[in-house]
Amino acid sequence: MSITPPVPHARYPLAIVGAGALGLHFAARLAARGPVAVLARDAATAARLRAGVRVGDARFHVDALALDELPAEPPAADWVIVLVKAADTEAAARAALRLRPRGVLSLQNGLLEDRLRVVCGAVPCGQGLTTAGAWRDASGVTPVSTGETLLPPGFEAVATLLDAAGLPARVTPDIAAARLAKLLANVAINPLAAIFRVRNGELLAPPYRAWLDALVREAWPVLRAEGLALDEAAAHAHVQAVARATAANRASMLQDVEAGRRTEIDAITGALLVLAARHVQPVPTHAAVQQMVRVLDEARAASRRTGDGGAG
Ligand SMILES: NC(=O)c1ccc[n+]([C@@H]2O[C@H](COP(=O)([O-])OP(=O)(O)OC[C@H]3O[C@@H](n4cnc5c(N)ncnc54)[C@H](OP(=O)(O)O)[C@@H]3O)[C@@H](O)[C@H]2O)c1
Known part of the structure; x- marks a missing residue:
């Protein structure tokens, strides 16, 4: 160096x-x-x-x-x-x-x-x-x-x-499928880590696990319709494996919330919502977590405007 x-x-x-x-x-x-x-x-x-x-x-x-x-x-x-x-x-x-x-x-x-x-x-x-x-x-x-x-x-x-x-x-010629698999893990792990302020591995256990499973259950059919070659069991296994492998990590969305930076919720969960609309698939839990993270984003922006530094 x-x-x-x-x-x-x-x-x-x-x-x-x-x-x-x-x-x-x-x-x-x-x-x-x-x-x-x-x-x-x-x-x-x-x-x-x-x-x-x-x-x-x-x-x-x-x-x-x-x-x-x-x-x-x-x-x-x-x-x-x-x-x-x-x-x-x-x-x-x-x-x-x-x-x-x-x-x-x-x-x-x-x-x-x-x-x-x-x-x-x-x-x-x-x-x-x-x-x-x-x-x-x-x-x-x-x-x-x-x-x-x-x-x-x-x-x-x-x-x-x-x-x-x-x-x-x-x-890899299969880059589109690889991107969908990464999106699956991102839409399941990132918003929950940010909302509940927990490390990735904690999402594998109650009370967070039910939310993780719900997000995978809703996202999987959408991503499969886009070309992700995973059945539902494999989709759950993929996300759980990512959460286990990164158990000690604080997801980037959590880091953004903690640091007072704008999150990437609209590029991650927002991307899934666009695909869900295209395939007429209901994704109510994703829509809800997107709104929750947007509230965190808006609170950050408001505290910057008023200069109070936020709630820490
Ligand atoms: N960090 C990870 O572990 C990781 C892993 C996989 C993927 N990613 C992805 O990689 C991307 C970057 O993540 P990150 O964690 O490195 O973000 P980051 O730490 O926030 O860095 C982004 C940098 O880009 C700068 N920037 C923004 N707009 C710019 C522009 N128009 N011209 C030049 N510089 C500009 C920012 O400057 P300001 O600070 O002045 O805005 C900031 O320094 C994200 O999409 C993230 O999801 C990150």
Whole structure:
């Protein structure tokens, strides 16, 4: 890991939009192997990142480019990974295109490929997924796992770069089904963890288990109609396995609520509700948890407006 601020390049093999938990976890690993640019929102953020930020046990001097200060001819990047929260997808994709990439890849949660396509136009884009994990607080970024990253066909070069950096990655032709399986786990675990403020593993036991089971029971037929090849028993087993494997983790939606950040409820549960409407499937429990998490989001926004800092 470098201990002096990085020297900017004219062309990068890879750039990342989003200097958050996962973006910096990935960037730190990639930077140990070769140049990687991180697109930061503004000059102040870029300067702070270039001065160094804690990622794990090391200080990482990020090769950060400020979006509000990009020159007319900014550096180029062969590939750009989008790692912002769902609500910022379009802005991040527009930023990615300024680097004239061969392709733009989202590794965000939710179903965002259509929204990416609208912005990217003729530039190839796609959405993969990752089971890597990281969280951030005022002191820096704490990587939790390198996980596994699955990419759509066309992004073989990105898989090679990630893999070489110790972030296991591969291209799969079944990326659509893999995204649906991840969505199943996300719609079941994330909102409940945020509403009840519990770690993932606690959802496997009463009193939360009945809610977990209800969400899987409702989501499964919708996702199956979209192409998820799991029967109901396998759907329950999949979600329970994810909750067990991540038992000690605080889900990202819980972290967002606790940190006073806007959640991704509309990109996760909202995506399921859109599919449910398409297949005329009732999902009342999902609609209810979406409303509950929106209340938490609105309480956060209101406390920011009044400056009272919220209920902690
Ligand atoms: N963290 C994980 O373990 C994990 C695992 C799997 C998937 N994911 C998914 O990965 C995505 C990112 O998650 P995260 O946890 O890394 O989020 P995060 O920590 O909130 O980071 C997002 C970063 O993107 C920045 N950003 C937002 N809009 C931008 C823009 N237009 N240009 C440049 N930067 C922008 C944010 O800056 P501000 O802070 O200034 O808004 C923030 O630094 C989400 O979709 C999440 O669901 C995360």
